[in-house]
Amino acid sequence: MEAPPLRRYDVRVSVGEDGPVLIQYGKAFTLNALGLEIWKRCDGKTSIADIGAAIAQTYAADAELVQADTAEFVATLRTRGLVAPAPY
């Protein structure tokens, strides 16, 4: 099982022309509404499954669909080095 994703210390939340963005050393990564919801739950303790379940419950959305989107988004965050592999 993958470790719960943890927001890296060197990533700031900001706002760009198209909405919320993550900034890491001058590089911007645009977030949509779902991305923002996932980001705020990446506390290093909550599993990807629990993040997806919480969002699906909050927005009364299709749980399976949200789970898949969450897993895909977290994978992108990992690829881009925006979430840390281990707790601080």
Added chain:
Amino acid sequence: MHSEIFPVSMLTDIGSRIVTGTHTDAAIAYISGSLVEGYGNETSDLDIYVIYENPTPEQSQSGRSDLYAIETDFVGELRTDTEIWSLKWLTGLADRISGWQPMDWAGAQSFENRDLDLAHRLRIGLPILGGDRFQALRERFDWQRLAGIIMLKRFLAYTGAAEDAIGSVDAGRPLAAMLHSRDALGYAVDALLAAHGNTNPKPKWRESKLADLADDTLTRLYTEAELDCSSEPDDLTAGARRRLSVASGIAAEALAVALEA
């Protein structure tokens, strides 16, 4: 919410005595500040606001066009600060706030903290003179927009402090990292509080504002993130990293709440 230290009837009585003795021509007067809001303690003062339709030049002692004078007095051990303002300035401030467009970052930055505090103090004020006009003036303010302006200002403060903290961590400056990361965390919390509608712009009441929000999870998260294990450089740096990570999550929450509103 009012002070448990000084009964509200006592505060309004003190305010009324000061105003009726020296400001008989005022259009509006009200008491406000931390004691009225319920945040104050025994060392807090009572703030009295006196609003004149047309302040005379004699009342213009502060050398400013908007704030006419500040008078300090003591009633027993309670200090009172009386500020005299023109009605025109306050109605102008109300119109500026109403004219601000949600999520206008540059517009939010154009408001001074002092003016935001003045508006908030009107919101929580209790009238002691000119009750009807006080009510009309208060209804002229858009409190949701005031909260939105404060949210954006604190959010921008978060991004600036976080940038400084990240730079300090990477430069191997643990003490600076600790200080800047604490600022970033505090501003992120303030942004979230404002996103939920709190219009008190002063960080010094953060603990009281968190208590008002009654979000135990947020309060615990904030408290734990503020702590450091020790003053050892490695612990300070680890604490700063942890704090920045938490601040980023809280800032994201603030943004999500603001965008939804």
